[in-house]
Amino acid sequence: MNDDAPLLEVRNLVKHFHVGGGLFGGRAGVVRAVDDVSFSIRRGETLGLVGESGCGKTTTGRCILQLERPTRGQIVFEGRDLTTLGEDELRPVRRKMQVIFQDPYSSLNPRMTVGQIIAEPLAVHGIVPDPAQRAARVRELLGHVGLLPQHARRYPHQLSGGQRQRVGIARALAVEPALIICDEPVSALDVSIQAQIINLLEDLQAQFGLTYLFVAHDLSVVRHISDRVAVMYLGKIVEITDRKSLYDAPLHPYTKALLSAVPIPDPALEAQRERVVLGGEVPSALNPPSGCVFHPRCPIAVDRCRGEVPELREIRPGHRAACILA
Amino acid sequence: MGVLLEVENLTTEFVTRGGVVRAADGVSWDVGEGETVALVGESGCGKSVSALSIMRLVAPPAGRIVGGRVLFKGRDLLALSDEAMRQIRGREIAMIFQEPMTSLNPVLSIGRQLTEGLEIHLGITPREARQRAGELLAMVGIPDSERRLGQYPHQFSGGMRQRMMIAMALACNPSLILADEPTTALDVTIQAQILELMKDLSRRLAVAMLIITHNLGVVARYADRVNVMYAGRIVERGTARELYANPRHPYTLGLLRSVPRLDEPRRARLDPIEGQPPDLTRLGAGCAFAPRCAFQVARCAVERPRLVPIGGGGHVSACWEAANLDRAVARSGAAT
Numbered sequence: 001m002n003d004d005a006p007l008l009e010v011r012n013l014v015k016h017f018h019v020g021g022g023l024f025g026g027r028a029g030v031v032r033a034v035d036d037v038s039f040s041i042r043r044g045e046t047l048g049l050v051g052e053s054g055c056g057k058t059t060t061g062r063c064i065l066q067l068e069r070p071t072r073g074q075i076v077f078e079g080r081d082l083t084t085l086g087e088d089e090l091r092p093v094r095r096k097m098q099v100i101f102q103d104p105y106s107s108l109n110p111r112m113t114v115g116q117i118i119a120e121p122l123a124v125h126g127i128v129p130d131p132a133q134r135a136a137r138v139r140e141l142l143g144h145v146g147l148l149p150q151h152a153r154r155y156p157h158q159l160s161g162g163q164r165q166r167v168g169i170a171r172a173l174a175v176e177p178a179l180i181i182c183d184e185p186v187s188a189l190d191v192s193i194q195a196q197i198i199n200l201l202e203d204l205q206a207q208f209g210l211t212y213l214f215v216a217h218d219l220s221v222v223r224h225i226s227d228r229v230a231v232m233y234l235g236k237i238v239e240i241t242d243r244k245s246l247y248d249a250p251l252h253p254y255t256k257a258l259l260s261a262v263p264i265p266d267p268a269l270e271a272q273r274e275r276v277v278l279g280g281e282v283p284s285a286l287n288p289p290s291g292c293v294f295h296p297r298c299p300i301a302v303d304r305c306r307g308e309v310p311e312l313r314e315i316r317p318g319h320r321a322a323c324i325l326a
Numbered sequence: 327m328g329v330l331l332e333v334e335n336l337t338t339e340f341v342t343r344g345g346v347v348r349a350a351d352g353v354s355w356d357v358g359e360g361e362t363v364a365l366v367g368e369s370g371c372g373k374s375v376s377a378l379s380i381m382r383l384v385a386p387p388a389g390r391i392v393g394g395r396v397l398f399k400g401r402d403l404l405a406l407s408d409e410a411m412r413q414i415r416g417r418e419i420a421m422i423f424q425e426p427m428t429s430l431n432p433v434l435s436i437g438r439q440l441t442e443g444l445e446i447h448l449g450i451t452p453r454e455a456r457q458r459a460g461e462l463l464a465m466v467g468i469p470d471s472e473r474r475l476g477q478y479p480h481q482f483s484g485g486m487r488q489r490m491m492i493a494m495a496l497a498c499n500p501s502l503i504l505a506d507e508p509t510t511a512l513d514v515t516i517q518a519q520i521l522e523l524m525k526d527l528s529r530r531l532a533v534a535m536l537i538i539t540h541n542l543g544v545v546a547r548y549a550d551r552v553n554v555m556y557a558g559r560i561v562e563r564g565t566a567r568e569l570y571a572n573p574r575h576p577y578t579l580g581l582l583r584s585v586p587r588l589d590e591p592r593r594a595r596l597d598p599i600e601g602q603p604p605d606l607t608r609l610g611a612g613c614a615f616a617p618r619c620a621f622q623v624a625r626c627a628v629e630r631p632r633l634v635p636i637g638g639g640g641h642v643s644a645c646w647e648a649a650n651l652d653r654a655v656a657r658s659g660a661a662t
Contacts, residue, residue: 195598
């Protein structure tokens with residue numbers, strides 16, 4: 001395979017959900033959770049996907065994993081369009097794509113020991129059929145994520161939040177994936193533990209050549225871990241570029257507002273800081289605004305923004321933004 | 327500025343399957359009139375329990391306040407009758423919780439939830455209460471208040487619900503608001519709106535505020551003074567400026583260093599606090615933070631440090647090495 005080709009390419013992804021029209025005959029509507037999203041991730045790279053709740057970042061991840069079947073668009077992984085594959089053809093591909101969830105407690109089976117949780121994918125995918133070898137592999141994986149062999153006998157409730165997230169990471173690593181979708185992997189953890197997990201994810205990336213799609217709302221964490229960053233708002237990517245350009249010279253007014261809302265732990269700096277506080281709230285994806293979806297909250301919107309859908313266009317080399325004023 | 331609330335040696339225990347846990351272990355702190363004070367720490371450090379203890383909302387039989395005093399305007403709340411305490415709760419001291427959906431009644435209209443407290447505490451007529459409720463919604467930035475009063479919590483977004491909680495808290499003109507993680511469940515841009523609103527209202531109405539949070543960043547802009555808690559105790563306190571510029575407890579220092587900051591160059595690697603938070607049923611005789619501490623000395627394992635003044639301005643730290651911390655920091659800074 002050509003090494004220059006991206007590991008993952010998302011092309012014009014659209015995911016609509018139909019709501020209402022059920023038992024109580026509510027009016028049926030269409031939620032445009034993801035509305036024409038395209039991006040690619042190179043091998044070994046980390047793409048940060050940021051946005052507020054309901055912006056479609058998690059749905060994008062689920063579509064990539066084929067946990068949701070996209071309404072339109074292509075998910076090209078290692079050169080194959082996954083949307084054309086059936087369940088049987090997808091199974092071996094699923095091994096290559098793993099996910100780490102926000103809340104490690106609800107994503108680990110409470111009745112299984114840590115050892116069983118990590119061993120399960122090894123057995124299911126027939127990677128290590130021999131039980132004794134499987135136990136050895138579990139010990140090795142525990143070591144990779146900074147846990148001890150004796151943790152294999154514990155149950156999830158006997159572990160702290162940070163340890164549980166390490167188990168979630170070990171389970172994802174077990175099948176030797178190429179791509180890991182990290183969906184808010186540290187936002188449920190205590191501050192002092194978040195940094196441990198971030199460092200661990202970076203170490204593992206270096207050690208195993210992993211590629212990450214890092215979905216999060218915390219812009220400081222995303223800056224730390226990402227090579228490139230995409231900002232989503234109401235189902236669309238409004239800005240995408242490399243880390244440095246996004247944080248040093250953001251182009252979209254939404255990105256600027258998000259950055260300015262991030263608190264800085266320094267009262268002296270905060271006192272001088274001008275803050276762009278956005279008015280209003282994220283509109284419903286059931287009935288998105290006309291023109292630019294951000295225009296009702298945008299501090300610099302002009303008349304044209306109400307009627308014209310801005311195209312995600314290259315404004316500086318490698319830096320694309322969807323704003324007619326950028 | 328007079329002292330509004332003075333918490334002295336508050337100790338609250340919970341009986342758990344693992345044994346008795348001292349969720350708050352002899353904590354002392356105060357809030358001045360009109361002042362905004364923060365209580366910062368991670369889950370299980372005792373910050374929420376401290377607030378619940380003040381309101382006497384710790385649920386028996388599992389939890390009980392075993393010692394200390396809570397002086398509010400000079401009266402010990404822990405010694406009041408239940409009836410007298412009800413007069414304080416919601417009227418003189420109000421509370422805002424993290425998750426507004428679970429703290430609002432889903433089957434009562436927004437208007438009814440606002441007017442109930444007004445009628446009970448202020449003894450005003452339903453019509454007057456309705457008018458006041460409309461004013462309150464307008465004050466917290468909810469437009470079209472007449473229509474909004476007839477709606478129900480599920481018709482409000484997360485940010486609107488938190489505005490509604492703030493309106494409820496302000497309803498009876500309290501002198502103190504306890505806000506427990508008021509913005510943690512909200513999106514970043516809404517978080518900024520709510521915090522600015524709270525700051526603005528507390529200034530305008532001269533309400534004192536206790537903000538409980540796990541995020542040191544959130545309170546930097548809003549708190550006058552900050553208390554840092556770890557394992558049921560206060561480990562450091564100071565004015566916000568002093569504490570952030572010159573942290574003198576290794577835990578505070580660790581919290582500040584472990585988060586990536588947008589105002590600083592990106593670091594190649596984060597600097598976490600190693601290890602796990604302690605099991606409160608198995609605390610030893612020494613400093614609870616010692617097992618995770620990069621600065622620990624022999625004494626830390628056997629003798630628990632008390633809060634002692636560092637410099638001036640009310641800055642206190644509970645660390646045997648507090649005086650040497652700035653030199654140690656300089657050394658480790660030079661090493662990296």
